[in-house]
Amino acid sequence: MSQLDELYREVILDHYRNPRRRGTLSGNHLHAEGNNPSCGDEFALDLVVENGVITDAAMQGQGCSISQASGSMMMDAIVGRSVDEVEDLMRKFKVMMTIEDGDDPLDPDRPGSVLGDLEALQGVRKFPVRIKCADLAWATLEDALAQAGR
Amino acid sequence: MSQLDELYREVILDHYRNPRRRGTLSGNHLHAEGNNPSCGDEFALDLVVENGVITDAAMQGQGCSISQASGSMMMDAIVGRSVDEVEDLMRKFKVMMTIEDGDDPLDPDRPGSVLGDLEALQGVRKFPVRIKCADLAWATLEDALAQAGR
Amino acid sequence: MSELGHLRADFPILRREINGAPLVYLDSAATTQKPQPVLDAMDEYYANHNANVHRGAHTLAAEATERYEDARSRIASFVDTASAQIAFTRGATAAINVIAYGWGLNHLREGDRIVVSVSEHHANLVPWQMISRYTGAELIYLELDDEFIIDTSNLEAVIDDRVRIVAFGGMSNVTGALGPVDALVDAAHSVGAITVLDGAQLVPHAPVSADDLGVDYMVFSAHKMLGPTGIGALWGKPERLEELEPLEGGGEMINIVERYHSTWAPVPHKFEAGTPPIAEAIGFGAAVDYLGRVGMEAVAAHEREITAYALERLSEVPDLTIYGPKDVTKRGGAVSFSLGDIHPHDLATIVDQDGVAIRAGHHCARPLMQYLQVPATARASFYLYNLREEVDVLVGALMKARKVFGLG
Amino acid sequence: MSELGHLRADFPILRREINGAPLVYLDSAATTQKPQPVLDAMDEYYANHNANVHRGAHTLAAEATERYEDARSRIASFVDTASAQIAFTRGATAAINVIAYGWGLNHLREGDRIVVSVSEHHANLVPWQMISRYTGAELIYLELDDEFIIDTSNLEAVIDDRVRIVAFGGMSNVTGALGPVDALVDAAHSVGAITVLDGAQLVPHAPVSADDLGVDYMVFSAHKMLGPTGIGALWGKPERLEELEPLEGGGEMINIVERYHSTWAPVPHKFEAGTPPIAEAIGFGAAVDYLGRVGMEAVAAHEREITAYALERLSEVPDLTIYGPKDVTKRGGAVSFSLGDIHPHDLATIVDQDGVAIRAGHHCARPLMQYLQVPATARASFYLYNLREEVDVLVGALMKARKVFGLG
Numbered sequence A, B: 001m002s003q004l005d006e007l008y009r010e011v012i013l014d015h016y017r018n019p020r021r022r023g024t025l026s027g028n029h030l031h032a033e034g035n036n037p038s039c040g041d042e043f044a045l046d047l048v049v050e051n052g053v054i055t056d057a058a059m060q061g062q063g064c065s066i067s068q069a070s071g072s073m074m075m076d077a078i079v080g081r082s083v084d085e086v087e088d089l090m091r092k093f094k095v096m097m098t099i100e101d102g103d104d105p106l107d108p109d110r111p112g113s114v115l116g117d118l119e120a121l122q123g124v125r126k127f128p129v130r131i132k133c134a135d136l137a138w139a140t141l142e143d144a145l146a147q148a149g150r
Numbered sequence C, D: 001m002s003e004l005g006h007l008r009a010d011f012p013i014l015r016r017e018i019n020g021a022p023l024v025y026l027d028s029a030a031t032t033q034k035p036q037p038v039l040d041a042m043d044e045y046y047a048n049h050n051a052n053v054h055r056g057a058h059t060l061a062a063e064a065t066e067r068y069e070d071a072r073s074r075i076a077s078f079v080d081t082a083s084a085q086i087a088f089t090r091g092a093t094a095a096i097n098v099i100a101y102g103w104g105l106n107h108l109r110e111g112d113r114i115v116v117s118v119s120e121h122h123a124n125l126v127p128w129q130m131i132s133r134y135t136g137a138e139l140i141y142l143e144l145d146d147e148f149i150i151d152t153s154n155l156e157a158v159i160d161d162r163v164r165i166v167a168f169g170g171m172s173n174v175t176g177a178l179g180p181v182d183a184l185v186d187a188a189h190s191v192g193a194i195t196v197l198d199g200a201q202l203v204p205h206a207p208v209s210a211d212d213l214g215v216d217y218m219v220f221s222a223h224k225m226l227g228p229t230g231i232g233a234l235w236g237k238p239e240r241l242e243e244l245e246p247l248e249g250g251g252e253m254i255n256i257v258e259r260y261h262s263t264w265a266p267v268p269h270k271f272e273a274g275t276p277p278i279a280e281a282i283g284f285g286a287a288v289d290y291l292g293r294v295g296m297e298a299v300a301a302h303e304r305e306i307t308a309y310a311l312e313r314l315s316e317v318p319d320l321t322i323y324g325p326k327d328v329t330k331r332g333g334a335v336s337f338s339l340g341d342i343h344p345h346d347l348a349t350i351v352d353q354d355g356v357a358i359r360a361g362h363h364c365a366r367p368l369m370q371y372l373q374v375p376a377t378a379r380a381s382f383y384l385y386n387l388r389e390e391v392d393v394l395v396g397a398l399m400k401a402r403k404v405f406g407l408g
């Protein structure tokens, strides 16, 4: 696979074109916004956390396929999970985006270790300037969870 | 004569140490001030012009030997002269300070052509950054005469 | 067109390969590449004459000052004005801030209005927002016509006698549209307002006679015209420079400093606080010399030709939308576009794999993006060293992008 | 001392002859000479990586951004701080203006006081005069003690609770006196005032740990520490940088720009409007690398030794008066003096005939000149490339000056 095809895998383009949980939540929820001023990517997140579990979420935003697909895949990955699990996921995602070629980002001994679709974002590592695109949704999630006061 | 000795001729050091007409005038007179911000030289001039003749003058200021000697020699040269003669002198002085080596600044056909002591300032031309020192008094004189409304 | 092709040898970076392909540099609106003579001029200065300017009686100081002031006079000639009308600043942005603060803080008050266009670069927008906040003067926008040019059809409605400043760009860095200088100058002057021309994208690309433009102030940046980073210029009509208070205080810009009060040096020095960008001024001088040798008419003609070719070739790419005038007499060589639903950022990444450097984003013109109702655009921009064949490489890479995104 | 002598080969300009004699460059307080690695770093950047930073997805833009940010982090390490605490400016003067305007316009009002010392460089004086005029805050002066050091014997009388800012120099560019940092920081903080350290003459000459100094803001200039012109740095405590409004508006320094309102990028970017001095940052990075390799302890020791030697040799010259501390632990390597009734400007011209570059004038410190009751001084200043023998050449030239002026 060429580097480009590795970056723009089918699943990424699918999430870009058919983002999951796009919209807003009504009722009581957390809200956080993030953007990359240098490229204009924007991401916003509505989140409901009940008894330590993320029970609902919705995303808004605009930007490149990487930033929006990363957000959409994140939605799939977090709803229904406990905040603990999600924080673990955030850590794993960070590790995946920073490690060097050859290392294995997926530690099978940790609970919830499978990044699933998100692994498709591994190709971004070959494009260092695009890493911040993939990170945007996750940084916004971190902000939202910080508001949860944990 | 070395370039330095040509710059710091006896007559220049004499005017520097014994400036002519240092002080201020009382009574009705013109006043102008000038300075070179880059080196801090300052020069100020009181001038009485009666019926087109400079009848009295006094100078104040501080600065290098060239700026102060040029001012002092200028005092000697202008008091008692008509404004016309002085303007001619100003022109000649300017010519002397700008011409290239070898040219003759002193046109013997013009009235009042002899620059006298002022010729000692010719050595300054070899030191281009010092020309503005020699010019300071004369630029101030020009300002003062401009006020005379001619 | 290719008669400027031989100049490419002067630009060391154009020999680079990117991702295994020859560099195709189409981002000159962001910053231009530098020819060897510009680098040599700065090195020669540092290696032989470096000293602080306007400050010393020693030989190096005199040599440095002479070269610095000589650069000023060559840049002045380049825009057909007098040396005393050119003040060096850090860049175009810094120069606009000098005007906004220096004029604004001292002349604007509540009830006054500042007019800008919706297509301005942030450099010609944010400083006016700041001054609006500090003074209470109101910011008013000019919109665009259907060719993306500042709309002058109803100027009297916007530029009334509350308006004190009209600030606008000579050429949009996004759409390439030329600013309607005459119409805006007439409208502004008819109500006694001053005009500020952002020349950052104009001066590098066309012969400019500052004194003839009719504007009161103009700014431009060296790095967008073959010169180094770290320097730009503020130009003004003599009486406008006189009435402009300096923004920054410090050494060099003063006449007399007393404990509680100071007076300023004559223009242009009152705008040059502290040690100026000396080597950069010398590099800037070498850049305008280089442009002068090529001839700005030739530069403009070359750009017109390559832009026409690019507009033609790009319009062959399916699903491609161009944001900007189609008529090359109304525009310069910055060409913004989008391609289907491919985000500009993705486009830039994909064509970069073929060595093509284009820019993607809001191009420091977010209000314009909102006006165009796009989050971002891709932009190719041309300069004297670009070749027709480079447009072909770009178009090929865009076709590849269509494939990657499954657009067929 | 001469163990740094081998470095001279790195400085191309030191091979120059002036008026037939080898250059003896004793004007480093005005600007320093540049070693080859600094020039090479900038050339390499322009020849291989030049692009605008923080703006593009293409390879060159990424390379340029990486180098620019890498330079920032090396400069941060050099003053022992975090990258985010270093903002690039045009120079020390520009950085002080950022503080004066950004803090002053937003926090000062009538009744407030700004304290400076009488020995400040105009860069740390004129901006405060301007802000005093714009805000109505009053400017108050600290005087000097009989060693020419800022007098701290009666600080409580000056620094009372009306004082909001205390701005002072780390080392006087005229007298060489070190600033009493601890005493001034304590006095300022005891009344809740912020401190601004003009580090233009301190950072180049001694190991500095910004975080340890206790001051709130610090500024310095690249060209005074082997780096290029056109760049300097603003340092601040994190919370102070947060509370500081940017002075200049434009591209790069923004977060979101709406038509009538904008938000700023995080520190340090909010202070970097427009295209920054990119090549200059890279050159600045190379300069601190060079200084780091030499070691700032070694630089300081060398300067202390040569300054001690200069003070000793100069005191042998009849009719010579030194303005500055005699104790080398209380001073740096800027040595101001006068010689009989020879005006400093004349002195500079005379020693220049022997290749010696010294500076003469008010050194951008006119209030200090009035305090010293001299119109001007001559100044020799030293850096790592100076030799003991160069002091001898200076002294020989001064003896010649005595002859020219008939002082015997």
Ligand SMILES: Cc1ncc(COP(=O)(O)O)c(C=O)c1O
Residues within 6 Å of the ligand: C251, C273, C274, C275, C276, D029, D030, D091, D092, D093, D094, D121, D123, D124, D169, D171, D172, D173, D198, D200, D201, D221, D223, D232, D364
């Ligand atoms: C003590 C001091 N502060 C500030 C400055 C200003 O530095 P710059 O001219 O690089 O802005 C200087 C240098 O002239 C200086 O010596």
Ligand SMILES: Cc1ncc(COP(=O)(O)O)c(C=O)c1O
Residues within 6 Å of the ligand: C029, C030, C091, C092, C093, C094, C121, C123, C124, C169, C171, C172, C173, C198, C200, C201, C221, C223, C232, C364, D251, D273, D274, D275, D276
């Ligand atoms: C139209 C326009 N104005 C102003 C600027 C700002 O120029 P600089 O970044 O050199 O200050 C730019 C460049 O980014 C521009 O394109």
